[in-house]
Structures are given as structure tokens and as C-alpha cells.
Amino acid sequence: MMQGFVKTLFGDKYTLGVAGSCILVAAVLLHTPAAIFAGAVLPICLLAGAAYLARK
Helix, strand or coil, X not given: CHHHHHHHHHCCHHHHHHHHHHHHHHHHHHCCHXXXXXXXXXXXXXXXXXXXXXXX
């Protein structure tokens, strides 16, 4: 019963990997002088992650 709840809440390892990589990209980008590009790079990262998950 709890396993289904945890899978619904967090997803699988691929979903966690995509979310973690997007957060990592955002955190790194916001702490560099290229922070002005975060508004353009993060949506591209999220779309690439969604495309990756759609193929899985």
C-alpha cells in the first residue's frame, strides 16, 4: 500500500533524475555570471527532460 503512494508521490528513478538534473542546472546557472540566461535555459532543460521521459 505504501509503495504505491511513494511511487505516485515521487515517480520512478527516471523522473527523479530529470527533476534533479533540472534543479542542478538551475542552481548552477543562478550562481554564475550567466544567470541572465536562466529564463531561457531552464524551460529548454525541462522540455528535454519531458522528451526523454516520453521515450522511456
